[in-house]
Amino acid sequence: MYIIQCYAPINNSNDDIKDQFYERMQSIIKHCPRKNLTILMGDINAKVGIDNTGYEDIMGRHELGERSENGGRFVNLCAWNKLVIGGTIFPRKRIIKATWISSDHITENQIDHICIN
Known part of the structure; x- marks a missing residue:
């Protein structure tokens, strides 16, 4: 079993920083054999949306x-690595x-994720 815990750059971070993060994540995930259980989780700072x-x-x-x-970057990483x-998956x-909830309790986001192969 492989467990990957991470903290991703926020959405308005520099693109180079985000590129480096996702390249690093890909290099870590590719070393996890697909036959073994892999769990990726953390503060991904990504809204994947309903579409x-x-x-x-x-x-x-x-x-x-x-x-x-x-969210687009994260969804692509997940798709590439299944x-x-x-x-x-389930309604809640x-x-x-x-x-994540804003300090005025108006804005709510789902930016932390758990993924499994």
């Missing part, structure tokens, strides 16, 4: 909001989905 068109095999439609730029984004109450 799973083209990604039906790795994500469901039970998420909050629309996909962010980081990692299922767990929090999107909105309050349970939110992993």
Whole structure:
């Protein structure tokens, strides 16, 4: 079993920093044999959204909001490595989905994720 815990750059970080992070994540994941259980989890800072068109095999439609730029990067990483984004598969109450809530309690996002192969 391989467990990868990470903290991703925020959405408005420099593109070079985000590219380096996702390249590093890919280099780590590729060393995990596909026959073994791999779990990727952490503060991904990525909204994957509810539109799973083209990604039906790795994500469901039970998420909050629309996909962010980081969400696109994260979904592509998961698709490339056949990692299922767990929090999107089953319907749950909105309050349970939110992993980040603004200080004024108006904005809720689901930016922390757990994925499994």
